[in-house]
Amino acid sequence: MSDEKRPALPTRVWRSIFRTPLTPGSERERKRVVLDHLVLHLRPVRVPNRTLPFTHTFGLGGMSAVLVLLLILSGVLLMFVYEPSPERAYGSILRLRDEVRFGGFVRGIHHWSANLLVIVVFLHLLRTFFTGAFHGARQFNWVIGVLLLLGVVASNFTGYLLPWDQLSYWAITIVTGMLGYVPLAGEWLQSTARAGTEIGASTLILFYTLHTTVLPVLLVAFMAFHFWRVRKVRGVVVPYAYDEAPEEKPATTLFVPDLLAREFSVSLILTAAVLVTALLFAAGLGAPANPGMSPNPAKAPWYFLGVQELLLHFHPLFAVVLVPLAGIVGLLAIPYLKYDAEISGPWFLTLRGRDTARTAALVAFGATLVWVLVDEFVLDFGRWLPWLPGQVSEGLIPVTIGFGLLAGLLAWLKRSTGATKNEIVQAAFAAITTAFLVLTATGIWFRGQGMALTWPWRV
Numbered sequence: 001m002s003d004e005k006r007p008a009l010p011t012r013v014w015r016s017i018f019r020t021p022l023t024p025g026s027e028r029e030r031k032r033v034v035l036d037h038l039v040l041h042l043r044p045v046r047v048p049n050r051t052l053p054f055t056h057t058f059g060l061g062g063m064s065a066v067l068v069l070l071l072i073l074s075g076v077l078l079m080f081v082y083e084p085s086p087e088r089a090y091g092s093i094l095r096l097r098d099e100v101r102f103g104g105f106v107r108g109i110h111h112w113s114a115n116l117l118v119i120v121v122f123l124h125l126l127r128t129f130f131t132g133a134f135h136g137a138r139q140f141n142w143v144i145g146v147l148l149l150l151g152v153v154a155s156n157f158t159g160y161l162l163p164w165d166q167l168s169y170w171a172i173t174i175v176t177g178m179l180g181y182v183p184l185a186g187e188w189l190q191s192t193a194r195a196g197t198e199i200g201a202s203t204l205i206l207f208y209t210l211h212t213t214v215l216p217v218l219l220v221a222f223m224a225f226h227f228w229r230v231r232k233v234r235g236v237v238v239p240y241a242y243d244e245a246p247e248e249k250p251a252t253t254l255f256v257p258d259l260l261a262r263e264f265s266v267s268l269i270l271t272a273a274v275l276v277t278a279l280l281f282a283a284g285l286g287a288p289a290n291p292g293m294s295p296n297p298a299k300a301p302w303y304f305l306g307v308q309e310l311l312l313h314f315h316p317l318f319a320v321v322l323v324p325l326a327g328i329v330g331l332l333a334i335p336y337l338k339y340d341a342e343i344s345g346p347w348f349l350t351l352r353g354r355d356t357a358r359t360a361a362l363v364a365f366g367a368t369l370v371w372v373l374v375d376e377f378v379l380d381f382g383r384w385l386p387w388l389p390g391q392v393s394e395g396l397i398p399v400t401i402g403f404g405l406l407a408g409l410l411a412w413l414k415r416s417t418g419a420t421k422n423e424i425v426q427a428a429f430a431a432i433t434t435a436f437l438v439l440t441a442t443g444i445w446f447r448g449q450g451m452a453l454t455w456p457w458r459v
C-alpha cells in the first residue's frame with residue numbers, strides 16, 4: 001500500500017490495538033484474552049448499541065473513576081512530603097510549592113481533580129436520575145451511588161484541613177461547629193469530629209488518617225461494587241425516543257473495543273484537561289492558620305455553602321440538621337417510592353416530563369432568589385413572633401411555608417398538565433436541586449463581609 005493511501009497514524013494505532021483480526025492461538029490473541037478478562041470482571045461483555053453515544057451518559061461515571069485514580073496517584077506523591085502536624089503541615093506545603101520539583105504541579109492535580117470530582121459525581125447523579133436509572137435491578141446501585149457521593153464529599157472535606165492555612169482551619173471550624181446544633185448528641189458529635197474540644201494536632205491526625213487511608217479504601221471498594229452492579233444489569237439504561245416503546249432485545253456490540261475505546265478517549269481528554277489546569281492555575285494557599293483570628297467572611301468549603309446559606313435563614317436545628325438529613329434520606333428513598341411505571345432510558349421520561357421538570361426548576365430558581373432577598377431585608381419571624389421558641393418561629397414556620405409552596409407548585413403542575421406520578425417526583429427533584437444550587441451559588445459568590453449579601457463584581 002502506498003503511503004498516500006494508508007490511513008492516518010492515530011487511526012492505524014487505534015486499529016492495531018482494537019481492530020486487527022487476531023490469529024487463533026497467537027501471542028496477541030492471548031494478551032487480548034487477558035485484557036478482556038481483566039476489564040470484563042467489572043464491565044459487561046456486550047453493551048446495547050444505543051448506549052454508545054456520548055450524550056446518553058456524558059461519560060460522567062467513567063470520568064468520576066478517572067478522577068479518583070488521579071487523586072490516588074497524586075495523593076500518594078504528596079504523602080512523601082506532607083507532614084501531618086500543626087507545627088509542620090503549612091511549612092511542608094510551602095516546601096512542596098517552592099522547593100520540590102513538580103511539587104506545586106502535583107498539588108494542583110490533586111486540588112483540581114478533587115473539586116472537579118464533586119461536580120462530576122453530582123452531574124452523574126443528575127444523569128442517572130433524569131434517565132430513570134434507579135428502577136428495578138438498579139435500585140440498590142443508586143443507594144451505593146449516594147454512599148459514594150457522601151464518601152467523595154467526606155474525602156474532600158477531610159483533605160481541606162491538611163494545608164493548615166487560615167481558609168482550611170476556619171472552614172473546618174465552621175463545619176464541625178455546625179455539628180454542635182444536633183440535639184442531644186451535638187456536643188459529642190462535635191468533639192468526636194474534632195478529636196477534642198478544639199481543632200488541633202489530634203484533629204489533624206484524625207483527618208489525615210481518614211483522608212489518606214480509610215476513605216480511599218472505602219471509595220475504591222464501593223466503586224468496584226458499583227461497577228459490578230452495572231455489569232450485572234448488562235450496562236447502563238437503554239435510551240429510546242419519546243414516541244417509541246422500549247425494545248425487548250436491543251441490538252448489542254462488544255464492550256471491548258467499542259465502548260472501551262470511547263471511554264479511553266474520554267479519560268485521556270479529561271486527564272489532559274486536569275494537567276493543563278494544574279499547570280496554569282496553582283492550588284491556593286492562604287496565611288498560616290491563626291486560631292486567634294477568624295477571617296471575615298468565614299466560609300465553609302464551597303460544597304457546604306448551600307447549608308451555610310440555610311443557616312442564615314432558618315433556625316440551626318432545621319438548617320444544619322433536619323433539612324440536610326431530609327435531603328439525604330430523600331435521595332436514598334428515590335428508588336423505593338411508588339411510581340406509576342418503571343420508565344428507564346429516555347431523558348426526562350417523556351416530553352411532558354421534560355416540560356414539567358423545566359417549569360419546576362424555573363419556578364424554584366425565581367422563588368429561591370426572592371426568598372433569599374426578602375428574608376435578608378424584610379422577613380423576621382423571630383422578631384414578629386417573639387413569644388414562640390426560635391425552633392418554631394425561625395424553623396418550623398418558614399420551612400413549612402417553603403414546603404407548602406413546593407406542594408402548591410406540584411399540585412398546580414399535576415392539575416394543569418395531567419402529569420404522572422413519575423413526572424411529579426421528577427419535577428419535585430428538579431425544584432429542590434435548583435433551590436439547593438441557587439443557595440450554594442449565593443454562598444459562593446454573593447456573600448461578603450459579615451456574610452451580608454454583596455455584589456461580587458465591582459461596578
Ligand code: HEM
Pocket residue numbers: 057059060061062064065068121122124125128131133134138141142143144145146148149152223226227230235236237
Ligand atoms: C465516585 C463516584 C462514582 C463513580 C466512580 C461512579 C461510576 C459509575 C459508572 C462508571 C457507571 C456506568 C457508566 C456511566 O453511567 O457513566 C455508573 C452507573 C451508575 N451510577 Fe455511578 N458512580 C459514582 C457515583 C454515583 C452516584 C452519586 C449515583 C447516584 C446517587 C450513582 C448512580 C449510578 C447508577 C444508578 C448507575 C446505573 C446507570 C444506568 O444503569 O444507566 N453513581 N456509575
